[in-house]
Amino acid sequence: MQEHNVEYNDYETYFAERRILMFNTFFKFQPNRKLSDVIVNTEGLEPDNLPRHIAIIMDGNGRWAKERGNLRTYGHKVGAETLKTIVKASNNLGIEVITAYAFSTENWKRPMKEVRFIMNLIKRYLTAEIQEFKDYNVQIRFMGSREGLPDFMNETMDHAIEETKDNTGIILNLAINYGGQAEILHAVKSIAQQVTDGTLKIEDIDVPVFENNLYSKGLPSPDLLIRTGGDLRVSNFLLWQIAYSEIWTTQVYWPDFTPDMLVEAIKMYQKRERRFGGLVKK
Ligand code: FPP
Numbered sequence: 001m002q003e004h005n006v007e008y009n010d011y012e013t014y015f016a017e018r019r020i021l022m023f024n025t026f027f028k029f030q031p032n033r034k035l036s037d038v039i040v041n042t043e044g045l046e047p048d049n050l051p052r053h054i055a056i057i058m059d060g061n062g063r064w065a066k067e068r069g070n071l072r073t074y075g076h077k078v079g080a081e082t083l084k085t086i087v088k089a090s091n092n093l094g095i096e097v098i099t100a101y102a103f104s105t106e107n108w109k110r111p112m113k114e115v116r117f118i119m120n121l122i123k124r125y126l127t128a129e130i131q132e133f134k135d136y137n138v139q140i141r142f143m144g145s146r147e148g149l150p151d152f153m154n155e156t157m158d159h160a161i162e163e164t165k166d167n168t169g170i171i172l173n174l175a176i177n178y179g180g181q182a183e184i185l186h187a188v189k190s191i192a193q194q195v196t197d198g199t200l201k202i203e204d205i206d207v208p209v210f211e212n213n214l215y216s217k218g219l220p221s222p223d224l225l226i227r228t229g230g231d232l233r234v235s236n237f238l239l240w241q242i243a244y245s246e247i248w249t250t251q252v253y254w255p256d257f258t259p260d261m262l263v264e265a266i267k268m269y270q271k272r273e274r275r276f277g278g279l280v281k282k
Contacts, residue, residue: 038088040259045093049270051223053097054090054262055238055245058083060229060253073117078255080121084129087138089259091170093266097219098172099143101237105179119153122176126160133160137169143215144178145186173219180239187213187240216241224269226262228254246272 061075068074083100090098103118126140133140140160149157157176190213194200200209211217222238222245230251234242248265250257273280 038085038092038259040089040092040263042093042263044267045263046270047094050094051246051266051269052095053099053220053222053224054095055099055101055222055225055242056083056086057101057225057227057229057235057237058254058257059227059231061255063229064253064255073114075253075255076118076121080125082255082257084132085259086257086262087170087172088136089262091136091138093263095170097222098170099175099216099219099222099238100172101175101178101235103144103176103178104236105145105177105182106236119150122174123152123156126156130160130163133164133172134167137167138164139167139169139171140164141171141173142176143173143183144176145182146177149177171219173216175237178215178237180234180236183215184240186215211240214240221245224248224265226250226265228252228257244274244276246274
């Protein structure tokens with residue numbers, strides 16, 4: 001497994017952030033919207049036909065920031081706030097799980113400065129801001145490979161799990177160092193090991209057994225997959241789990257995604273006829 005060297009003390013990132021923060025404070029954007037501020041207009045939604053699990057590809061942070069003459073990393077910072085808003089809106093609606101693609105196995109190819117920024121952003125999100133998630137009864141979980149992540153990330157993730165494990169509201173499942181193909185390979189290896197050890201028979205391998213060996217063990221499959229930023233691809237996200245997910249995409253960049261757009265996506269979902277390969281019940 002490749003080792004990735006990501007240090008927490010990155011002064012360049014720190015000062016870039018400070019500049020952005022000053023700019024926002026004085027001129028433009030208030031980044032610290034609280035989860036409690038989110039009001040969702042539920043008019044036209046069918047409360048008994050909500051998706052249990054929504055998966056989100058939060059794309060377009062970099063383009064959003066560039067279009068505003070800012071660093072790409074600023075887009076991630078605002079994107080992280082957007083996620084908080086959407087988690088709160090989803091919690092208010094009664095959605096059970098949000099799985100958000102925060103860092104893919106392919107994102108290591110980005111400039112190390114951007115990688116470090118995202119890691120540090122996630123760290124701050126899960127430490128300095130953890131109380132906000134606790135106040136709103138959000139349970140934090142993760143999917144992805146822990147190998148190759150810097151120690152400070154693994155410690156941060158364990159801490160966030162521990163701090164929120166008894167919360168009974170929405171589950172925020174963050175995909176970090178996650179790739180769908182890597183996840184399937186991981187499950188195959190784990191199953192092969194169980195067969196070798198004699199604890200599992202080949203003839204007993206079925207869909208539930210396979211799913212028990214995925215990172216998403218215990219979670220329902222996503223009913224709805226949302227992708228922002230205009231691209232129409234799956235990008236190695238939840239390859240097994242989205243077999244029958246309904247897909248909704250928008251040109252809107254992730255930092256501009258709003259609770260109203262979430263409701264729009266859910267309304268589309270409620271109009272879809274889900275057949276799971278069968279026929280419609282008359
Ligand atoms: C895609 O935008 C986004 C990512 C690769 C990272 C997503 C990360 C966040 C929203 C912030 C961190 C998350 C947490 C939980 C704190 P892009 O950079 O590919 O945008 P582009 O397509 O415009 O280049």
